[in-house]
Amino acid sequence: MGGIAIGARIRRWDEAIGAGLDAIFPAGANPWRHLGSLAFLLFVVCAATGAYLFAVFDTSLAGAYDSGRALDSQFLGRLVRGLHRYSADAFAVFTALHLLREAARGHFRAHRAWSWLSGVVLVPLVWVAGITGFWLAWDERALYSASATAEWLAAWPWRLALFARNFATPESMNDRFFSLVVFMHIGVPLFALAATWAHFQRLSHVRAWPPAALGVPLMASLAILALAHPVASLGRADALAAPATLAIDWFYFFPHALAAAFSPAALWVAIGAGFAALCAMPWVGPRKRPVAARMDLANCNGCARCAADCPFGAVIMVPRSDGRNHPREAQVVPDLCASCGICAGACPSATPFRRRTALASGIDLPQHTVSDLRVELDRALAANVGAPIVFACTPAGLAAGAIAVECAAMVPPSFVQYALRGGAAGVILAGCREGDCEHRLGDRWTRERFAGLREPALRAAVPRERVRLVFRGSDAGPLREASLELEELSAEERQ
């Protein structure tokens, strides 16, 4: 019970932060809802600036320091080195925030487990890729970090103390080891790129890039920072000196400070326990899988709209198995299904105007069928004559007094037309905040369907002024306003 209350409180904070940033950033460009894509952009910027640095930087032990100082003295060198470093720092920040936010929203179980685990694997890769980059400058900070990392590794019993000997005297470091560092600084990000590809695998319509309205100003601000506050090498590395104070990059060096404050072994235990806990999260807490959508072959014409709209790639099209004159049929992959109902909202069979036979959709949620939805709509129309009909998604927390649906995009557009013909003053679809759909794409598909840009589209004959899309999460104010507007509009029309 306590855990549930804490979870609810964290989700409220999450929504409050998102709502606060909504007041600053344009619609659809709220950074709080693009943490993953911002991290990806910064990763790519690191790779691009890194390619330039690799071309001009002397990656030998003897030449690295002077090469870094030479970069510091040139405009382009300062800009690219600064962008490389600050993008790496921002990358670490956005990666951490992305992980925390997804954890807070419970996005680590069932159909999300793969994305979660592949994302968790990226975290140590990000750190290794970052910290080895600092070593390449081979200044006091680099030597400190390399030695501190080696001392941290020396806590293990398997002769890892040998690694620390590389940094003990000026003569013990050689070009061969430096080549290994270069290889790690390039190889680990390549491995991270492969892990990122895996991270995207069980999602469809992935938006890897943030909107330009967000990415361009972010990169501009980091470029200005690179010039206004240039990254500079410290003094030349000297194995026989241990500076009392160092200007360290806290985004990557914090494990060194923690190991010194506690002990290398304690840090290993803490990190190991933390990593194991993150990896175990998909299997702790409520174990119940969402009930998967069910395909009804008799009502499926193989149009593939459900497969196109499924946010998690849980619907695939396979060759027809019943001999009917359609080449394909939909097939649900139960392990990937989020039970959001978006597929049901996309199905052309899900029209409430069918009266001769029972309303059965080609694809449907067993626990909340399109037929159930029509029954609820009929009941609401009978109970609230002349009032607006509200469909509200349950994740947004506004279902009280409304027809609750798993996602706004579960409502087929034909239901809007049906409600208006049934005497409703208007129809409101309320859901999660824009760009923040619990099921990833519900707001986007709903908008596109209602704007006639996506099938099944809301018919042109439906008066648009009688339809409101309210994607404001748990903020009930806009929903009330939309409801009042529709009631006033209806009253004016009656007069």
Add this chain to the structure above:
Amino acid sequence: MNLRSILLQAPAYAAFAAFIGYFSAAPLYHHLAADRAVVKLSFSHAAERREECHTRTAEELAKLAPNMRAPLDCPRARADVHVEVMMDGAVIFSAVEHASGLRHDLPATVYRRLEVPAGHHVFRARLADNASGEFRHDGQIEVDLAPGRVLVIDFVASRGGFRFRS
């Protein structure tokens, strides 16, 4: 993008850039007190065998398969390495390190970073690498260790034992 939007967003980006810029190099990290120096003990050394080799007798050889009849029987395990570092006569570090490897036949590796008060000191290191535990290697240095300087103590048996570098 209208003026209002720019006026609202500009401080947000500036604050983020300031956050990144500040924590990329600040606050300064004090990882060593101003009046301290560092001693690094670092070596990798293969100790003597725990047991001496012995020449097999004719009877012992006869019991072995023909392809296994080596005249010498040398148990692979090596003795523990016991090392001590003293500063001005007081022991500041002492450790017994086992030989590494599944059969304990590889070198023992020691790495330790010790913080000491800066100043004039006499450092002595000694090492036992035999089954009896007797310290057979000894080294000493008298050194002025300035604040923030490092004294490295290495051990290379083939080059005469302990080597000090500061």
